[in-house]
Amino acid sequence: MLLPDGRQVPDLPLDRAVVDRCRALADQVTAQVLEFVGRHSTVSIERTVLRLYGLHDAGPRGVPLVNLAVDALHEKRLLGRGAAYWMGYALRRGATDPMGVVERLVALPSSPEPLPEAEERAMLEEMRREARANVDELRARVRRRDALRDELGVGPRPHKYLIVATGNIHDDVEQALAAAQSGADVIAVIRSTAQSLLDYVPHGATTEGYGGTYATQENFRIMREALDDESRRLRRYVHLTNYSSGLCMPEIAFAAAWERLDMLLNDAMYGILFRDINMKRTLCDQYFSRRICALADVVINTGEDNYITTADADEAAHTVIASQFVNESFAHRAGLPDRLIGLGHSFEIDPAREDTVAREFAQALLVRTLFPEAPIKYMPPTKHKQGDIFFSHAYDVMADVVGYVTGQGIQLLGMMTEAMHNPFLMDRYVALKSADYVYRAWRSMGAEITFRPDGMVQRRAQETLREALALLEEVARDGLFRAIGKARFGDVAREEDGGKGLAGVLERGPRYFNPFLEIMEAR
Amino acid sequence: MRPRDWEPGQIVRPYGDRRDDGVVQLSFVLPVPPGERAREAAAELARKMGMDQVHVASMEPAAEQYTFFVVYGRTSVSVDYAALSVPEVVVRKKGFDELNEYALREVGRRMVVIGACTGSDAHAVGIDAIMNMKGFAGDYGLERYACFEAANLGAQVENAQLARVCKEREADAVLVSQVVTQRDVHKENARQLLRELERLGIRGRVTAILGGPRIDHRLAVELGYDAGFGPGTRPSEVANFIVGAVLKRMGKEMH
Numbered sequence: 162m163l164l165p166d167g168r169q170v171p172d173l174p175l176d177r178a179v180v181d182r183c184r185a186l187a188d189q190v191t192a193q194v195l196e197f198v199g200r201h202s203t204v205s206i207e208r209t210v211l212r213l214y215g216l217h218d219a220g221p222r223g224v225p226l227v228n229l230a231v232d233a234l235h236e237k238r239l240l241g242r243g244a245a246y247w248m249g250y251a252l253r254r255g256a257t258d259p260m261g262v263v264e265r266l267v268a269l270p271s272s273p274e275p276l277p278e279a280e281e282r283a284m285l286e287e288m289r290r291e292a293r294a295n296v297d298e299l300r301a302r303v304r305r306r307d308a309l310r311d312e313l314g315v316g317p318r319p320h321k322y323l324i325v326a327t328g329n330i331h332d333d334v335e336q337a338l339a340a341a342q343s344g345a346d347v348i349a350v351i352r353s354t355a356q357s358l359l360d361y362v363p364h365g366a367t368t369e370g371y372g373g374t375y376a377t378q379e380n381f382r383i384m385r386e387a388l389d390d391e392s393r394r395l396r397r398y399v400h401l402t403n404y405s406s407g408l409c410m411p412e413i414a415f416a417a418a419w420e421r422l423d424m425l426l427n428d429a430m431y432g433i434l435f436r437d438i439n440m441k442r443t444l445c446d447q448y449f450s451r452r453i454c455a456l457a458d459v460v461i462n463t464g465e466d467n468y469i470t471t472a473d474a475d476e477a478a479h480t481v482i483a484s485q486f487v488n489e490s491f492a493h494r495a496g497l498p499d500r501l502i503g504l505g506h507s508f509e510i511d512p513a514r515e516d517t518v519a520r521e522f523a524q525a526l527l528v529r530t531l532f533p534e535a536p537i538k539y540m541p542p543t544k545h546k547q548g549d550i551f552f553s554h555a556y557d558v559m560a561d562v563v564g565y566v567t568g569q570g571i572q573l574l575g576m577m578t579e580a581m582h583n584p585f586l587m588d589r590y591v592a593l594k595s596a597d598y599v600y601r602a603w604r605s606m607g608a609e610i611t612f613r614p615d616g617m618v619q620r621r622a623q624e625t626l627r628e629a630l631a632l633l634e635e636v637a638r639d640g641l642f643r644a645i646g647k648a649r650f651g652d653v654a655r656e657e658d659g660g661k662g663l664a665g666v667l668e669r670g671p672r673y674f675n676p677f678l679e680i681m682e683a684r
Numbered sequence: 685m686r687p688r689d690w691e692p693g694q695i696v697r698p699y700g701d702r703r704d705d706g707v708v709q710l711s712f713v714l715p716v717p718p719g720e721r722a723r724e725a726a727a728e729l730a731r732k733m734g735m736d737q738v739h740v741a742s743m744e745p746a747a748e749q750y751t752f753f754v755v756y757g758r759t760s761v762s763v764d765y766a767a768l769s770v771p772e773v774v775v776r777k778k779g780f781d782e783l784n785e786y787a788l789r790e791v792g793r794r795m796v797v798i799g800a801c802t803g804s805d806a807h808a809v810g811i812d813a814i815m816n817m818k819g820f821a822g823d824y825g826l827e828r829y830a831c832f833e834a835a836n837l838g839a840q841v842e843n844a845q846l847a848r849v850c851k852e853r854e855a856d857a858v859l860v861s862q863v864v865t866q867r868d869v870h871k872e873n874a875r876q877l878l879r880e881l882e883r884l885g886i887r888g889r890v891t892a893i894l895g896g897p898r899i900d901h902r903l904a905v906e907l908g909y910d911a912g913f914g915p916g917t918r919p920s921e922v923a924n925f926i927v928g929a930v931l932k933r934m935g936k937e938m939h
Contacts, residue, residue: 338747339746339747339748339749339750340747342747342748343745343746343747354809354813354820355809355812355813358809358812434817435816435817435818436812436816436818437812437816437817437836471817471828579822585713586713586746586747586750587711587712587713587746587752589746590713590744590746590747590750590752591752594744653817653827661838
């Protein structure tokens with residue numbers, strides 16, 4: 162099969178009718194969820210709206226202004242009208258700066274005196290105008306990012322994705338530049354442990370974090386600017402990614418879009434299953450954050466690879482595929498084109514078994530063939546990694562080969578010290594050097610290899626697709642909420658009203674006002 | 685008792701190509717560009733570590749100001765194998781699969797573990813790291829263990845409610861996380877849970893575990909808990925402790 166970017170991968174014949182049926186079922190699954198999403202908002206969505214209007218700062222004791230404002234509105238049960246409405250109201254009532262807006266919102270009575278009809282109309286129009294201006298400014302920033310990328314060009318696919326995670330943004334910069342110099346195409350700054358469970362975005366540059374570095378707008382700015390300079394020096398554009406997940410999914414999407422990040426991990430299913438975040442909350446948040454990604458041309462990465470770090474990678478292969486169809490449909494419904502949908506999967510079958518490479522080829526090629534235009538993100542092994550770094554290195558190289566030959570879009574490079582500590586500078590170097598060797602050595606093999614019809618690889622891929630179809634039939638029948646309740650993904654069960662963040666979900670009132678959503682949905 | 689796998693007076697050294705040749709390999713990065721000075725720095729470092737016949741096998745630029753080295757050398761030091769003092773391990777810590785299998789066999793059912801961050805404390809980071817599927821630092825959380833039925837009630841859970849849940853669900857263990865320690869609020873709050881468990885008559889049936897950045901085993905025991913875990917604790921340590929404690933209540937010992 163010839164990929165849109167010109168690479169050739171081995172052909173995998175699939176039953177068109179089965180594939181079409183999978184897509185139709187996934188659309189049924191997401192339609193049910195979107196019906197819920199369309200009637201609700203969340204505190205994090207409303208905070209994002211205020212951020213889009215320019216409320217970036219934090220108040221006394223470091224609490225973000227948007228949290229002060231939205232918490233006050235939510236407490237008074239006013240948020241169903243939309244934070245944008247009340248911001249406009251506060252401006253009409255004399256607020257002149259962000260702090261003034263917040264003070265007025267905090268001081269609102271529980272049933273504020275309505276604005277005169279004509280004034281209200283004028284206010285809504287003004288807020289819409291302001292929203293359009295801010296969206297234009299955001300788009301201009303994105304165009305600057307794209308212009309630099311076009312001017313400098315990018316490395317060959319799959320893009321080599323490397324992680325930094327020192328806890329200190331300034332040390333992260335040093336490590337990121339070193340990785341870029343030795344060939345990294347994408348830098349991911351891992352977040353501090355459990356940031357996903359904070360219901361606010363920390364403010365400013367941070368130098369302390371455990372297991373990673375806080376995602377803050379200022380940290381994003383610092384890293385992107387450093388990478389801009391380095392990209393110019395290297396004459397090769399280096400991408401930056403972070404994590405739009407957890408309780409502040411849409412706010413992080415906004416901060417990342419504004420600071421010109423290129424990609425974001427963005428997957429409600431990950432939060433639901435692995436962070437126990439309430440499903441209603443995070444599916445609403447996911448929709449709005451994906452709308453922002455569509456607006457800002459940010460590639461999303463989904464987290465299906467995580468299912469097979471809990472469940473057995475071979476037995477649960479079909480759950481990855483089924484979830485990818487669902488995630489693709491969610492992404493389409495949020496306005497993301499295929500070129501921005503970086504579906505995730507990984508090389509995780511237990512290496513103690515036989516014929517694992519055939520089965521990994523089957524899976525990787527199946528994903529590639531089902532989603533030919535998507536910049537598929539391929540993850541290296543993690544679950545079966547141990548302290549023997551020499552074996553781990555060989556194991557990672559095997560994943561590089563499968564990823565390269567099957568034409569993946571983004572290759573997260575495995576670290577030989579996975580399962581021991583955050584990557585060292587030399588771990589990244591060794592991984593990059595070996596990946597470059599794989600890319601050189603296997604350069605034309607994707608076009609040379611033909612898998613035997615009815616051989617192990619083709620049969621396994623077709624079998625997985627059939628199982629994915631059966632699972633999608635079940636999920637479409639039960640609904641996504643109930644399917645998750647039955648532990649259909651990652652062997653983890655979560656309840657519809659369980660988990661963190663449900664208190665931050667609210668029904669949109671009949672006159673809900675969100676001009677950014679209006680703009681994004683009309684695009 | 686196992687036959688001894690060592691001889692009195694036995695001396696050991698690394699084995700590369702021949703017995704007692706003392707060969708070791710080393711890799712590291714120096715924050716300098718490659719060159720003869722860098723090569724000498726790497727060799728000198730190895731010599732200072734006690735190696736001789738040092739050979740810098742590889743010197744490569746890992747980035748513009750960083751050089752990656754692979755160094756071989758021979759160490760002249762050795763170890764008197766018989767004279768090593770190795771403390772007797774009382775409870776061997778079991779791996780994930782081994783613990784699950786062992787606990788299900790010996791206890792004969794899944795153990796119920798309830799976790800919460802109690803009182804006004806909203807810092808669920810610690811309890812989440814121990815309880816959640818994902819775990820912490822590559823070490824799976826208790827939810828992931830087949831031998832546990834683990835429920836994380838999250839933050840700001842009232843002691844009375846937590847005790848009630850322990851009774852209703854016939855909990856084998858309760859995990860309490862306390863992060864906020866201003867004016868010793870955590871001590872009173874921690875004691876209150878034990879009083880609630882006693883009031884419901886289930887204190888003896890539940891292993892009570894306290895955790896948090898300012899908690900240690902001694903403090904937890906002083907407060908009346910069965911164990912305390914401080915910062916950096918892995919879920920697997922807590923898992924092993926719970927299995928041992930439940931078996932102890934059954935009159936068995938964990939092997």
